[in-house]
Amino acid sequence: MSLAALTLSSPLTVSTTTKQKPRPPHNPKPKITCSSLTTQSQSAKQHLLNLISDQERGLKTQNDTNKRDSIIKSIDAMAVLGRNTVTTGDSLSATWRLLWTTEKEQLFIIEKAYLFGTQAGDVLQVIDVDNKTLNNVITFPPDGVFFVRSSIEIASSQRVNFKFTSAVLRGKNWEFPLPPFGQGWNSGFQV
Numbered sequence: 001m002s003l004a005a006l007t008l009s010s011p012l013t014v015s016t017t018t019k020q021k022p023r024p025p026h027n028p029k030p031k032i033t034c035s036s037l038t039t040q041s042q043s044a045k046q047h048l049l050n051l052i053s054d055q056e057r058g059l060k061t062q063n064d065t066n067k068r069d070s071i072i073k074s075i076d077a078m079a080v081l082g083r084n085t086v087t088t089g090d091s092l093s094a095t096w097r098l099l100w101t102t103e104k105e106q107l108f109i110i111e112k113a114y115l116f117g118t119q120a121g122d123v124l125q126v127i128d129v130d131n132k133t134l135n136n137v138i139t140f141p142p143d144g145v146f147f148v149r150s151s152i153e154i155a156s157s158q159r160v161n162f163k164f165t166s167a168v169l170r171g172k173n174w175e176f177p178l179p180p181f182g183q184g185w186n187s188g189f190q191v
Helices: 038-053 065-081 104-116
Strands: 007-010 012-020 093-100 123-128 133-140 142-155 159-170 175-178 183-190
Touching: 038 065, 038 093, 038 104, 104 133
Parallel strands: none
Antiparallel strands: 007 012, 007 183, 012 093, 093 123, 123 133, 133 142, 142 159, 159 175, 159 183
């Protein structure tokens, strides 16, 4: 079953799933952890997607407080609609593509990629609940990647705590390991 989903974290990030982790063969019935899509939630989701569609993953929003406030209000409205859903179960295990964020370090890397003679490609978050891992990936086509590994712990039905464990910046024929630092939490909802 493919779920339409958005995820939030602190700082605010909106992402959408790009592919679902296959269901294990020993679990023949899908586990549904979200409510049916209603006209209200579809409308709220579309409104949010429209608001962020021209914001270059949040780069433009950094300098437009009115737009940022509108996006945050839309996210808050989506969170209310999804307040009773479980978002830390099996459906969280997927590859998520960043659509919008306020996270300054990610925005800095996306904005300054030209310093390496490239531009940022996909910005992904790969989550595996069973293996308790979360990997952040920023691609720099054609051959570069910034990769940060994290361990995760499910804290509640809508909250995941994470701690960075390693980081590396890779090019076509080189690799530069970086010390991991930081921890935080990710709180999401699904519609």
